[in-house]
Amino acid sequence: MTLEKPTPTPSTSQIGLDYDVAIVGGGVTGVTLACAIKDSGLSVALIEAQPRSKVIAKEQSYAISLLSSRVFEGIGVWERILPQIAQFRHIRLSDADHAGVVRFETADLGTEVLGYVAEHRTLLSALYEFIEQECPHVSWLSPAEVMGVDYQDSGVEIELKVEGEKHQLRSQLLVGADGARSRIRTGAGIRTWGWQYWQSCVATTIKHEKSPNDTAFERFWSSGPMGILPLPGNRCQVVWTAPHAEAKALKELDEKQFIEKLESYTGGLLGRLELVSDRVLFPVQLMQSDRYVQSRLALIGDAAHCCHPVGGQGLNLGIRDAAALAQVLQTTHKRGQDLGNLRSLQTYERWRKRENLTILGFTDLLDRMFSNHWLPAVMVRRSGLWMLRRVRPIKTYALQLMTGLRGHLPQITKQRGERGQGDKGTRGQGGL
Ligand SMILES: Cc1cc2nc3c(=O)[nH]c(=O)nc-3n(C[C@H](O)[C@H](O)[C@H](O)COP(=O)(O)OP(=O)(O)OC[C@H]3O[C@@H](n4cnc5c(N)ncnc54)[C@H](O)[C@@H]3O)c2cc1C
Known part of the structure; x- marks a missing residue:
């Protein structure tokens, strides 16, 4: 396990804190946030309950959207990931054996690819290596278990168990990136709604x-x-x-x-x-947290929301949360404000909660419309597929939604281009 303190930044030393931001959860979303604030001058404690080798070893692969690839490009880690993953240029959507297949092509979006597929270990190893080599602002605390959290006016006090010993650290802000069964979320009394x-x-x-x-x-x-x-x-x-x-x-x-x-x-x-x-x-399961933030706390990734795996959206929403929160924190820091102040954190919540809800609703609708034999539902979905094939604006809308290119795009996705082998895609509107 590693437990070394970084040199305090002026903001932390002035108010007697160990770190500016403490992130609980060393999965892809937590680590993406840590990387995305690397140029801000903020110090970060990354707290992960399991040994890092075990976190990396998970057998899973993800569809990575164009938007997520741009977040990684903006961070500067994409060139480490891209050579090791697959790209797809076509998407085929079909209703069982029905002949009307919807064919999405790169020409529909004006990009060179429509998305990527990465194995968990490839993605996380590249991010961990990037932190080791490029992120002196990040201190790993792993394996380290969070035993208690005390939210105070002047900061958050986090009690940790590390190799059987108790440690305490203080930060301005705590970020829960600890997955669907987030103890940070439940400990803060944040309720969720949804269903299995x-x-x-x-x-x-x-x-x-x-x-x-x-x-x-x-x-x-x-x-x-x-x-x-x-x-x-x-x-x-x-x-x-x-x-x-x-x-x-x-x-x-x-x-x-x-x-x-x-x-x-x-x-x-x-x-x-x-x-x-x-x-x-x-x-x-489908799950949405009632709140993503409260004073000194923000939730990202599966800790804040979960959706049906149809369309491969879950992790991509978490990566987008991380990029959005990073942007809000950097703006708050530049203004000389406290990172844990509720008003700034609510900017992040307003931005992401509604966008995530759209995808939660879209994946739920897809699953319900297709997973049944009820004749009206069969007719509606066949008409839907017909429109996707024939009505160009609907096809483009669906494709932009799936690739993440709709909505308020984080600023970091615009820092690509000079760095990379971009997808040459269309750009949405954005910027805080
Ligand atoms: C079958 C399946 C297929 C999927 N396919 C896709 C896909 O194609 N594309 C896509 O975008 N998404 C996909 N998803 C969704 C995706 O897997 C999740 O959204 C994503 O893994 C969530 O990442 P996370 O970092 O938020 O949480 P997690 O991956 O759950 O990471 C949480 C981390 O926090 C740590 N932790 C937990 N509690 C504590 C604690 N108390 N203290 C310290 N650390 C703690 C854990 O050890 C873990 O490392 C799929 C899901 C399923 C089930």
């Missing part, structure tokens, strides 16, 4: 015969959506949603039967398939 879906999700990696694979598939079966995302080396990430019992049975099927079933569901698109990872079963 009737479905679970089986995620696994397959190797396939046919190449090249630069297409992301989302196929909606009445039991639930199935996403197939390309990975480097003729591999794909499969995210297969089905009612709980069916999903459990899929996980427990022997390998040969699972592959046969998968081949029948993918219609031979990828040729012969081979399973190359364990099958992991995830519960699926």
Whole structure:
């Protein structure tokens, strides 16, 4: 474990604090926030309960949106990530075996790619390496468990257990990036609303015969959506949603039967398939926190909200939260204000809560419209798919929503270009 203190910045030393910002959670969203404020002069404590090698080792892959790629470009870490991940140039959306497939192409958006797919370990290793090499403002406290938090007028006092010993640190602001079951959120008395879906999700990696694979598939079966995302080396990430019992049975099927079933569901698109990872079963939920902030506290990522995995949006929302909060904190700091002041933090909440709700609603609607046989729903969704194929503004709107290019874009996404191998995409409006 590491527990070294950085040289205090003027703002912390003046008011007798150890750090400006304490981030609880060393997953992708917490670490993205730490990296995104690297040029602000703020000192950061990054507190992670597990050893970092264990956090990196999680078997998962994510669709990374164009917006998230621009956040990473703005930070300066994208060139470390890009060579190790897959890109997709086509998206195919289909309603089970119905012939009317919606085809999204790069020309629809004027970009070179439509998105990326990264393995968790690749993404997080690159971010951890970036922190080690480029972020002297960040101190790792890991493995370190948060035992208690005391929110005071002048700062937050955080009690930690590190290798069985108690430590205390103070900061201006505490950020909860500690995932869906956030203890920081519950400890602060912030309530949530939402529901568990009737479905679970089986995620696994397959190797396939046919190449090249630069297409992301989302196929909606009445039991639930199935996403197939390309990975480097003729591999794909499969995210297969089905009612709980069916999903459990899929996980427990022997390998040969699972592959046969998968081949029948993918219609031979990828040729012969081979399973190359364990099958992991995830519960699926929608959750939104009543508040993202209170005095001296902000929540980001899954600690603030969770959505259905259809469309691969969850982590991308968290990355966008991190970029937005980083921008608000830098503005507050430049104005010489306290980072924990509620009025500034509410700027972040107003910005992100509504945008996240749009995506939570969109993914919920997609799942409900497609996961049933009710004739009116079948007719509505077939008309929806027809419009997506034929009405250009609707197609562009849907694509911009999925790639993150709609809404209030964080300033950091505009610091790309001179640095990178950008996607040459369209730009939205933004700036705080
Ligand atoms: C099957 C499936 C597929 C998905 N696919 C996609 C996709 O394609 N694209 C996408 O964008 N999203 C996807 N998601 C969603 C995505 O996985 C989550 O949104 C994302 O992992 C959340 O990241 P996070 O950093 O907010 O939280 P987490 O990844 O949960 O990280 C939280 C961190 O906090 C640490 N922690 C917890 N408690 C404490 C504590 N008390 N003290 C210190 N540290 C603590 C944990 O150890 C952990 O490292 C998918 C989800 C599922 C289930």
